[in-house]
Amino acid sequence: MNNKAEIEQSDRGYPTGMVLWLLRAEALAMFAASTALFFFLGGEFWLFAVLFFAPDLSFVGYVLGKKAGAALYNVVHSYALPAVLAITGVLTGLTILWQIGLIFVAHAAFDRSLGYGLKYAAGFRHTHLGPIGNLPRAAATFAQQGDV
Structure with a gap:
């Protein structure tokens, strides 16, 4: 499954090659499943x-700042908060909580399927799925060396 180039790039600190595509496909499946479940259980489109x-x-x-921004982004875009909301909603009978939980899972999964991962404090473009967009030349050099 891993080719020579993927093995050589495996020390970059973020996924590359087939592992990256598998994580993005997995996120797309989570998006589809959470969206389908929301509507199957009677969620309203609006x-x-x-x-x-x-x-x-x-x-x-x-x-x-970057650190506070990354922390807030990660709290809202992780699967943990929506899972707590959804479970709380099911256990308490508060429909709106599980609906919000499923919508937030769908959003986070949609973002990850597009390559927008959880953020590092180094800046918005530094994610657990790799750098987003065209990094400045110096950062791109570090990325090639595995330092980003």
Whole structure:
């Protein structure tokens, strides 16, 4: 499954090659499953549409700095918070909680399927799935050396 180039790049600190594509495919499956479950259980389209991009409001944390921005982004975009919301909603009978949980899972999975991973304090473009976009020349050099 791993070719020589993938093995040589495996020390970069983030996934590459087939591992990266597998993680993105897995995220796409999570997006499809959470979205389908939301609607199968009777979720309303308007609620899904209104709340789907709500987790992106966590970008406001970057006003406080890279570290605070990354921490807030990661809390909102991890699967842990939505799981707690969904379980709490099911156990308490509060429909809105499990609906929000499924919508937030769908959002986080959608982002990851596009390559937007959890953030490092180094900046928004530094994620657990690798750098986003065209990094400045110096950062790209470090990325090639495995330091980003």
